[in-house]
Amino acid sequence: MKWSRKDLLGIQELDGDEINLILDTAESFIEVSTREIKKVPTLRGKTVINLFYEASTRTRTSFEIAGKRLSADTINIAASTSSVVKGETLIDTAKNLEAMNPDLIVIRHSAAGAPHLLAGRLRQPIINAGDGAHEHPTQALLDLMTIRAKKGRIEGLKVAIVGDIAHSRVARSNIFALTKMGATVSVAGPATMLPRDIERLGVAAYSRIDAAIGDADVVMMLRIQTEREKHNIFPSLREYAQRFSLNARNIELARPDCIIMHPGPMNRGVEISPDMADGPRSVILDQVTNGVAVRMALLYLLTGGNES
Amino acid sequence: MKWSRKDLLGIQELDGDEINLILDTAESFIEVSTREIKKVPTLRGKTVINLFYEASTRTRTSFEIAGKRLSADTINIAASTSSVVKGETLIDTAKNLEAMNPDLIVIRHSAAGAPHLLAGRLRQPIINAGDGAHEHPTQALLDLMTIRAKKGRIEGLKVAIVGDIAHSRVARSNIFALTKMGATVSVAGPATMLPRDIERLGVAAYSRIDAAIGDADVVMMLRIQTEREKHNIFPSLREYAQRFSLNARNIELARPDCIIMHPGPMNRGVEISPDMADGPRSVILDQVTNGVAVRMALLYLLTGGNES
Amino acid sequence: MKWSRKDLLGIQELDGDEINLILDTAESFIEVSTREIKKVPTLRGKTVINLFYEASTRTRTSFEIAGKRLSADTINIAASTSSVVKGETLIDTAKNLEAMNPDLIVIRHSAAGAPHLLAGRLRQPIINAGDGAHEHPTQALLDLMTIRAKKGRIEGLKVAIVGDIAHSRVARSNIFALTKMGATVSVAGPATMLPRDIERLGVAAYSRIDAAIGDADVVMMLRIQTEREKHNIFPSLREYAQRFSLNARNIELARPDCIIMHPGPMNRGVEISPDMADGPRSVILDQVTNGVAVRMALLYLLTGGNES
Numbered sequence: 001m002k003w004s005r006k007d008l009l010g011i012q013e014l015d016g017d018e019i020n021l022i023l024d025t026a027e028s029f030i031e032v033s034t035r036e037i038k039k040v041p042t043l044r045g046k047t048v049i050n051l052f053y054e055a056s057t058r059t060r061t062s063f064e065i066a067g068k069r070l071s072a073d074t075i076n077i078a079a080s081t082s083s084v085v086k087g088e089t090l091i092d093t094a095k096n097l098e099a100m101n102p103d104l105i106v107i108r109h110s111a112a113g114a115p116h117l118l119a120g121r122l123r124q125p126i127i128n129a130g131d132g133a134h135e136h137p138t139q140a141l142l143d144l145m146t147i148r149a150k151k152g153r154i155e156g157l158k159v160a161i162v163g164d165i166a167h168s169r170v171a172r173s174n175i176f177a178l179t180k181m182g183a184t185v186s187v188a189g190p191a192t193m194l195p196r197d198i199e200r201l202g203v204a205a206y207s208r209i210d211a212a213i214g215d216a217d218v219v220m221m222l223r224i225q226t227e228r229e230k231h232n233i234f235p236s237l238r239e240y241a242q243r244f245s246l247n248a249r250n251i252e253l254a255r256p257d258c259i260i261m262h263p264g265p266m267n268r269g270v271e272i273s274p275d276m277a278d279g280p281r282s283v284i285l286d287q288v289t290n291g292v293a294v295r296m297a298l299l300y301l302l303t304g305g306n307e308s
Numbered sequence: 309m310k311w312s313r314k315d316l317l318g319i320q321e322l323d324g325d326e327i328n329l330i331l332d333t334a335e336s337f338i339e340v341s342t343r344e345i346k347k348v349p350t351l352r353g354k355t356v357i358n359l360f361y362e363a364s365t366r367t368r369t370s371f372e373i374a375g376k377r378l379s380a381d382t383i384n385i386a387a388s389t390s391s392v393v394k395g396e397t398l399i400d401t402a403k404n405l406e407a408m409n410p411d412l413i414v415i416r417h418s419a420a421g422a423p424h425l426l427a428g429r430l431r432q433p434i435i436n437a438g439d440g441a442h443e444h445p446t447q448a449l450l451d452l453m454t455i456r457a458k459k460g461r462i463e464g465l466k467v468a469i470v471g472d473i474a475h476s477r478v479a480r481s482n483i484f485a486l487t488k489m490g491a492t493v494s495v496a497g498p499a500t501m502l503p504r505d506i507e508r509l510g511v512a513a514y515s516r517i518d519a520a521i522g523d524a525d526v527v528m529m530l531r532i533q534t535e536r537e538k539h540n541i542f543p544s545l546r547e548y549a550q551r552f553s554l555n556a557r558n559i560e561l562a563r564p565d566c567i568i569m570h571p572g573p574m575n576r577g578v579e580i581s582p583d584m585a586d587g588p589r590s591v592i593l594d595q596v597t598n599g600v601a602v603r604m605a606l607l608y609l610l611t612g613g614n615e616s
Numbered sequence: 617m618k619w620s621r622k623d624l625l626g627i628q629e630l631d632g633d634e635i636n637l638i639l640d641t642a643e644s645f646i647e648v649s650t651r652e653i654k655k656v657p658t659l660r661g662k663t664v665i666n667l668f669y670e671a672s673t674r675t676r677t678s679f680e681i682a683g684k685r686l687s688a689d690t691i692n693i694a695a696s697t698s699s700v701v702k703g704e705t706l707i708d709t710a711k712n713l714e715a716m717n718p719d720l721i722v723i724r725h726s727a728a729g730a731p732h733l734l735a736g737r738l739r740q741p742i743i744n745a746g747d748g749a750h751e752h753p754t755q756a757l758l759d760l761m762t763i764r765a766k767k768g769r770i771e772g773l774k775v776a777i778v779g780d781i782a783h784s785r786v787a788r789s790n791i792f793a794l795t796k797m798g799a800t801v802s803v804a805g806p807a808t809m810l811p812r813d814i815e816r817l818g819v820a821a822y823s824r825i826d827a828a829i830g831d832a833d834v835v836m837m838l839r840i841q842t843e844r845e846k847h848n849i850f851p852s853l854r855e856y857a858q859r860f861s862l863n864a865r866n867i868e869l870a871r872p873d874c875i876i877m878h879p880g881p882m883n884r885g886v887e888i889s890p891d892m893a894d895g896p897r898s899v900i901l902d903q904v905t906n907g908v909a910v911r912m913a914l915l916y917l918l919t920g921g922n923e924s
Contacts, residue, residue, distance in 0.1 A: 033716075033717040034717065035661070036661070037660060037661030037662075038661045038662065038663060038717065038719075039660065039661035039689070057693055057695070057709065057712075058712050061665075061691055061693060061713070061716065062716060064691055065663060065689070065691060065716050065718075068663070068689040068691075069663075069689075264704070264708070264712060265704035265708060265709075266704065266708055268705065268708075285711060285712070285714075285715040286715075288712050288715035288716060289715045289716065289717065291716075292716050292717070
């Protein structure tokens with residue numbers, strides 16, 4: 001199969017074959033990062049721009065390492081410290097970058113739809129590295145890759161996602177990805193953190209973590225935006241932790257061979273207890289390792305790597 | 309002809325032959341950015357430092373891409389987040405960088421003359437990437453390159469520059485460059501934005517845009533520093549736009565085949581209307597593309613590229 | 617001799633043979649930075665992460681240039697603008713970086729012991745680029761290298777260190793390094809800037825600069841943290857300068873062939889007078905040049921360069 005899309009904007013528009021192609025390509029790249037010389041010449045002479053309108057360590061670093069291991073020239077733009085300050089529109093900034101002939105642009109933006117806006121206007125491939133509360137497709141792909149590597153399959157698994165479902169682009173992209181690949185998804189969170197009509201996405205919603213994680217093969221905890229506390233979205237971090245934290249007691253409700261995931265950064269003691277984060281079921285750091293491989297795969301596919 | 313200057317500090321000291329050498333060299337580099345593999349080994353093993361004391365997306369990115377496409381190692385220093393905070397003098401910072409044996413230093417600084425100060429003290433070539441309200445020579449050179457590419461020549465053209473002439477390093481460098489190359493320059497702006505004695509630079513000054521752009525081959529709009537509004541340099545953005553914005557009506561005063569330029573970032577609806585910015589006469593994005601080529605040419609020439 | 621440590625955390629744990637190996641290796645790298653093509657393929661395909669929790673120009677730039685001249689891929693993380701903001705623990709941040717398979721991590725942190733914490737938890741080599749008021753080992757090594765190059769030896773020299781000894785990681789690392797290598801160290805500073813029990817480190821302590829620098833072969837001035845003035849650690853900058861600044865008068869107390877050092881950034885007119893900083897005895901910029909070589913040596917040794 002050949003990759004045919006110009007951009008990677010979200011999981012919602014991908015089909016299962018496309019997702020499998022990305023995962024298979026990523027698996028072929030995982031070995032590069034374990035070599036003595038962690039570099040292949042695939043993207044030599046290509047320019048990849050990381051345009052980040054939100055602060056990020058892990059995602060930006062992951063894309064930068066992915067680019068460099070493919071021998072691309074990587075350019076980081078932290079937009080908060082750039083001429084965006086001067087009031088230029090997003091499209092004008094992007095058209096300017098386009099005019100410098102990069103080969104691909106990775107964008108993270110606080111506004112849902114920003115990558116789509118660019119994709120429709122620029123000739124270069126665009127990768128969405130997170131747009132508002134909309135999608136974070138590379139996160140979902142690295143999550144799928146991790147599940148597939150650990151469980152041998154995705155179809156038929158039961159996956160529980162716990163936390164602030166309503167405001168999480170990670171949750172949205174994962175719900176799309178998991179249901180497309182045949183997994184059963186249940187979610188749990190306080191009422192203020194569950195979107196109305198969540199069931200329309202094909203998932204079962206619960207108001208208690210215990211109900212969601214029963215017999216789960218995969219338990220995916222979401223980061224709580226602790227800065228939201230002051231907006232009264234939930235009563236208190238302590239109360240949240242009491243009701244929704246993953247811990248040694250409630251993990252017993254999941255399958256004995258379940259795996260524990262978290263997109264990071266973690267609030268230890270809030271959404272996840274330290275023994276769960278660091279215990280034998282945790283695959284949280286595998287997710288990070290797979291993230292580099294998924295991003296290498298996408299840089300490769302979107303710059304035409306498997307066309308010939 | 310061989311390049312013989314150590315530094316590129318301003319247009320004012322260049323002669324026409326030097327300007328033509330830069331433009332010819334830049335044209336030979338424009339093709340590199342359109343290749344499948346956008347990289348030549350010219351500056352392999354050279355270190356280029358981008359020392360930016362003012363925030364910038366396009367200029368810093370343009371220099372960084374130019375360096376990487378020549379295979380240089382590029383080092384970015386955003387001086388506002390560096391030990392400059394600790395009170396070190398500019399010269400001490402620069403002498404420290406010199407001691408690390410870079411091959412060239414690009415500097416942007418809010419103080420006019422900062423690059424000249426460094427040029428006199430460091431053995432490395434210095435490129436002025438904008439110094440206060442003094443000069444922005446690489447901008448003027450990419451503007452000349454764009455005019456020459458679109459019009460086939462510079463000599464004999466009529467160029468109108470509109471906006472805050474008094475506080476614009478872009479205007480100053482362009483006035484020097486255009487008059488040296490034989491173009492006729494007229495400028496327009498509010499009285500508070502026109503320097504006294506502006507005519508001594510060999511340009512005609514007008515208080516209305518209509519007077520300046522009559523029969524112009526090139527209309528160059530300047531960015532309004534909207535943050536100046538509160539200092540009462542001009543009455544209001546709305547009034548400014550009414551009197552000095554380029555729009556579908558007043559463009560009819562220029563020559564039918566005129567080109568529209570802007571150094572960016574644009575304030576759409578203030579100094580330029582969107583239909584002018586995006587219309588068929590606009591060469592604003594060509595300017596950006598040519599900027600990478602001009603900077604490649606300067607990195608090449610100043611590191612001794614055409615000496616042998 | 618082979619290098620056998622995983623990490624470079626401080627001078628305190630090194631022995632003389634290890635220090636000499638680093639200095640000898642650094643001397644072999646100094647020539648690379650003077651070549652036409654300043655690059656060797658030693659670390660091609662290796663990833664070096666510069667994780668800086670404190671702002672820094674010279675140290676970060678020095679490590680970045682060192683990495684690039686060895687052909688490593690270098691990744692800069694300015695932690696103050698990263699997800700550290702989101703409350704992630706240092707160890708979680710570091711474990712995430714580890715999972716991306718870098719080959720070495722350089723860390724600067726305001727907390728003493730932060731590099732040691734990481735070294736015990738990560739499989740990658742860690743280099744301490746400054747931890748609180750604890751150690752700054754690469755600074756001490758470049759200082760030793762500079763002394764050895766200028767004086768031909770370290771053993772038997774008299775070295776005076778003047779300034780805020782109590783709060784300076786530079787002073788601590790240099791005291792460890794110099795006494796290990798057989799130099800005699802005297803220190804001077806206001807009573808509030810001398811640690812109690814300073815003599816236990818094997819140095820002589822004085823409350824006047826004149827007493828410390830008598831017959832010194834090396835005078836090492838420390839940067840005064842001028843921001844401390846308001847905390848009443850010393851009465852005023854003017855008074856400090858009068859009592860502890862190195863100047864044309866008190867330098868006469870040192871040996872005629874003494875050398876003057878400063879780790880930078882300098883407060884000219886506070887701890888050092890401009891004629892001393894820029895005069896013939898100053899080796900301050902040699903320190904910077906040697907810093908790149910020392911860091912190249914450490915990147916080389918810690919990634920296994922001299923194992924075979």
